[in-house]
Amino acid sequence: MRLDRYATRKEMSGLRDILVPFDVAIEGATGLALMAVPALVATLLLGADLPEIAAVTARVAGIALVALVLGCWLGRQDRGGISALAALLAYNTLTTVYLGWLGVGGVFIGLLLWPVVVFHGFVTAMLAIALWQASRDASSTAWRSAKAPFTDTRSPD
Numbered sequence: 001m002r003l004d005r006y007a008t009r010k011e012m013s014g015l016r017d018i019l020v021p022f023d024v025a026i027e028g029a030t031g032l033a034l035m036a037v038p039a040l041v042a043t044l045l046l047g048a049d050l051p052e053i054a055a056v057t058a059r060v061a062g063i064a065l066v067a068l069v070l071g072c073w074l075g076r077q078d079r080g081g082i083s084a085l086a087a088l089l090a091y092n093t094l095t096t097v098y099l100g101w102l103g104v105g106g107v108f109i110g111l112l113l114w115p116v117v118v119f120h121g122f123v124t125a126m127l128a129i130a131l132w133q134a135s136r137d138a139s140s141t142a143w144r145s146a147k148a149p150f151t152d153t154r155s156p157d
Contacts (some may be wrong), residue, residue, distance in 0.1 A: 011026070012153075015083065015126065015129070016080075018157065019123070020078050020085065020130075021073075024072055026119075027069050028065075031062045034065065035062035038058035038062070041058065043112055044112045045110045045116060046102070046108035046109070047108060047110035047111065047113070050111070060154075068087060071087065079138060082134050085130055085131040089128060089131055092123045094106055096117060099120065100117045102118055
């Protein structure tokens with residue numbers, strides 16, 4: 001699949017059809033892991049122990065992540081999935097920046113930190129492309145439907 005400006009709408013729609021379920025599955029699993037075993041997630045991601053009070057916050061973050069995933073999954077077909085793409089783009093962008101900042105600081109670096117930063121960066125780029133295309137498609141569809149009432153459908157005499 002080409003990801004340049006010459007990619008077809010069908011190819012870009014295919015990207016959305018693959019990307020949203022893939023990201024939803026990964027983030028859903030992460031949310032469930034944060035809810036069930038927050039200390040393990042913290043150790044793998046940040047290389048640090050998680051105090052009990054922080055485990056409470058991590059579980060709430062896991063609940064929020066599961067809620068985001070549920071909303072994105074249910075909204076993936078609404079208006080071309082623009083709201084799901086936008087929500088996932090915001091989440092992945094902020095996660096990439098924050099975890100990258102933690103990694104550059106060098107204080108919290110676990111076994112999976114840099115692979116997770118790279119993963120979220122890649123997903124951010126793909127979501128940005130998919131959202132741009134979905135927005136373009138929505139604009140052209142709105143333009144076509146706005147023009148339709150003014151089209152003269154009478155046959156010439």
